[in-house]
Amino acid sequence: MKISQLSLGVVTGIGGFLEAGSIATSAQAGAVFRYQLIWAVVLATAGLVLLTEMSGRLAAVSKRALTGAIRERFGFPYFMIVLVVGLVLSFLVLATEIGAVATALQMASGISYRWWALPIALVGWLLLWRGTFSVVENSSAMLGLISMAFAVGAVMMHPHWGEVASGMIPTLPTHDRANYWFTAVSIVGASISPYLYFVYSSGAIEEKWDESYLSGNRITAVFGNGMGGLLSIAVLVLAGLVFEPRGIKVEHYQQIAATLTPSMGHWGFIIFVATLAITAFGATVEVMLAAAYMTAQGFGWEWAEDARPREHARYSLVYTVLVLLAAVPLVIGIDPFKVTNFSMAISAASLPVSVLPLLVLMNDHELMGDHRNGWLSNAVLVLFGVLSVVLLLVAIPLQIMGGGG
């Protein structure tokens, strides 16, 4: 297996999995329900492992990135649905991630996030514009390792591991019913961000994967996402230890720093700020790239991560406009944490738009030949799809009726 392939997996795993959305939702879950929602992280991680593996396999076998394959199989009108949903979601997730970086900088400097939003958007834009995505990719993988601090912190706090393990089994809530299901849905939306597997399948095409990559693909999907999932659980456990006994609800990113300070003191604060800034910035650049890839692949334009803007005008314009738009809600003062909660719910709601076509593509004999899905992966994916739809159908009406639970 090649080092480049492993690094792709690590980026998807750590720099990709743990970002603003999963830090926020895991912290909220732990604060209100202690360890009870760990099962939602486990379910979402398993779902992401499947989707990542399948989109990598699709690229290696059919030689098509996900968006291109969707357009060819389902036609232009369905592609437009995927594109519109994808761009709206990219806008929301971009606002989330930029807001989190801006909040981290506010915590470090005392200057309001509103002043940071546009500079962050411009720096992210410049990195893609100058064709340095591979630098971002590698450095966010390396720097993203700082998020391991959550795992270290969780171990240092000596949680009752039996209690943590029992959180892996789904149970019915005893209080805050509406909030319980809504948080579960948000965890799914935060963990399974479609941009992750859209970028992953595009990377596989750029690196010209063939069938010899399939075992490496399986390993990176399980390993990268599994690591990310463990870190999410660590955040949840920390919040369960620090906030839940005191009845503190998490309503700002600033509060979440308190998950690391009991074990690490002032260093905990610094590490939290750095982790939030680095992982969310890595995600910012990746979402921009995913949106531009998706548009270019669907319309058949040239696309490449190291593209010169003058030779890829339409492609470059997509991420330029999108990242500038995404900074606007923050500049006018919309709360970054509220943006996060909203975006993660929408992200979960949008999942069927990309998951269902992937399921069809993975069973297409002409496209996948002997590498199409077996009955087990189909069954698990269908089960996962049904569970997420049920969660969604339960959570949203409850949330509306409960007025925020």
Next chain:
Amino acid sequence: MLLSREVLDRQLIDRRGHKMGRVDGIVLELRPGAPPRVAFLECGGRSPWRRLGRRLYGWADAVQKLLPGRDVPTRIPWPAVLSMGVDIEVSLDATRTPEMALELWLREHVIQHLPWA
């Protein structure tokens, strides 16, 4: 050959190896007493929007009119198709077709005016 499965929506590659859009439409020629045959492949312009239904096509058409030279689809005569695999290779030069009109217009009027383009 199944046109809808093996031709429509496939990636087009020009003779210099550049991506030049996807097959957005297929124009058939009806012949008396003989089966219809493919006259052109269409890409870009108003061609794909036609597939979204009358109302959306109308809107897309209105937007396209604002963009110079973009409402004309590129027509690729069937004999210009060189090979069909994952992608469809054609013997045209993309930069000389309307498919690239918007790309070139954006390059000249927008992108080039930004720093480090």
